[in-house]
Amino acid sequence: MEPHEELLEWATNQGIKLDGITPTRIPGRGIGLIATRTIKPEEILLDIPTSCLRSIATVPRSVTRKLPSSISVHGLLAADLALDTSTKYDIWNAVCPTPEDFSSMPLVWPNELQEMLPRPGQVLLRKQQAKFSRDWEEVSAAFPDLDEAQYQYAWMLVNTRTFYYLNGRLKKRNKEDHMCLQPVADLFNHADEGCNVSFDDEGFSIKATSAYAAGDEVKICYGGHSGDFLLVEYGFVMDDNRWDEFPLDDFVLPKLDSRQKERLEEVGFLGKYVFDREAVCFRTQVALRLVCCGVREWKRFVNGIDDGEASQNKVDKVLLDIFGQLDGYIEENRAAVIRQEIGSPGQKELLLKRWQQIKDLVVANISNLGMRN
Missing domain, CATH: 2.170.270.10 (SET domain)
Incomplete structure (x- = not known):
């Protein structure tokens, strides 16, 4: 069977x-x-x-009493999985991913490949690494014989397989700790x-x-x-992800002088510029109109008095320049991944596919701009 x-x-x-x-x-x-x-x-x-x-309520006392009450539920559930020597969950465990299956997770990639992730991925990975380090520090202090690789595997199982869950014992926890298996x-x-x-x-x-x-x-x-x-x-990428997006801060902010950045900050529109398959966000439209238009016209747009139609062609020209720069940046990174000799073929394939997905977003936007002008 x-x-x-x-x-x-x-x-x-x-x-x-x-x-x-x-x-x-x-x-x-x-x-x-x-x-x-x-x-x-x-x-x-x-x-x-x-x-x-399997939740905070099912972790044995033999585990919880040795760990600080402040440990994350993520860290606690991972400790339970890593330390469990019973046969209670053997049938469930048998269908879980193996450690080898998790080779697609950037958390276990070589540093050289981690540094080739797109910028948002690098930011997310640093946060993930910090979370794992905090949990491992507390668990390893309480259970010094536990192998780090074994715990990391359990930690990744929790990271990829938990569901949002809330009960009486979780209400006082941070939202990211509302979880169960x-x-x-x-x-x-x-x-x-x-x-x-x-x-x-x-x-x-x-x-x-x-x-x-x-x-x-x-x-x-x-x-x-x-x-x-x-x-x-x-540890996977998905084609035709309707929620996919990518930030533009690195390409928009250099076009702004210090006074323009001050103006944007005053109205709450400095930074956090993104685009998806359809278009750039409204925040980007606001920032680029400050580059293309006079201050009065820009203020009318911010306040909703001017729909921005008269200035859209100017903004679109700047956007085409930005997407051209981004396309070149993507190609540089794809070439660097191809040259990289460290990492498995599967890891590099995933990384290349992610960069290609971002390129596809860029191409779609360039096409949309071309149809509009």
């Missing part, structure tokens, strides 16, 4: 109810959940009782739109939001995340 088939049998015995879906091994993508019949919107596909969750549900892969996930005191329910045919993979949405977030936090 395959591990996912054993999991299904175990889950049913635990009171977990699946209706219309089943775990299946998908070539090249691990295990996912596949529709076994036609599914209609609003059907409940999975019910998981609270008794099956749940069997079967952690097999759902990500889509930018997916099934609805909800919970109450009884447990979790996952409901279809669209129709599926028998044989379709059924997915959930991990959140409206950019490609850089998906890569750093989950």
Whole structure:
């Protein structure tokens, strides 16, 4: 019997109810959940009782009493996974990613490749590294015999497989600590739109939001995340991500002098410039009008008195220049990744794909600007 088939049998015995879906091994993508019949919107596909969750409430006292009460729930759950020597969760553990599967996570990449991540990815990775370091420092002090690689593997399992969850013991925690692990549900892969996930005191329910045919993979949405977030936090990139975006600060801010930056800061529009597949954000439009227009005209635009139509052509010309610079920057980075001899082929392929996704956003915007002018 395959591990996912054993999991299904175990889950049913635990009171977990699946209706219309089943775990299946998908070539090249691990295990996912596949529709076994036609599914209609609003059907409940999975019910998981609270008794099956691994949360702050299920971590043994032998672990919690040795750790400071301030340790993150992420760090605590990872410690529980890394230190567990019982057979209670063996069937569940058997379908989890292996340490080798996590080679796609930038957290374990060589430094040379980490430094080739797009800027947003580098920022996210530094925050992730800091979180892991804090948790490992506290756990290793309490359990000095625990191997760091073993703990890091458990920490990445928690990072990639937890669900938002709130109970009485979590209410006083930071929002990022509102989490739990749940069997079967952690097999759902990500889509930018997916099934609805909800919970109450009884447990979790996952409901279809669209129709599926028998044989379709059924997915959930991990959140409206950019490609850089998906890569750093989950170790994959996704084509046609409707939430993808990229910052423009490095290309917009150099076009502003100190007085212009002061004016933007005064009205709350300095920095945080981004674009997606469709267009640049309104903040970018505000900043570039200060470059293209007189101050009076700019103020009318900021205050909503002027719709900016008269100045849009000037702004578009600056945008075309910015996207040209960004395209060159992308190509430089892609070439550097190709030349890099450190890192596995799979890691470099992921990195190149992410840079290509950003280029695709740029090309789409250049095309949109061309159609408008």
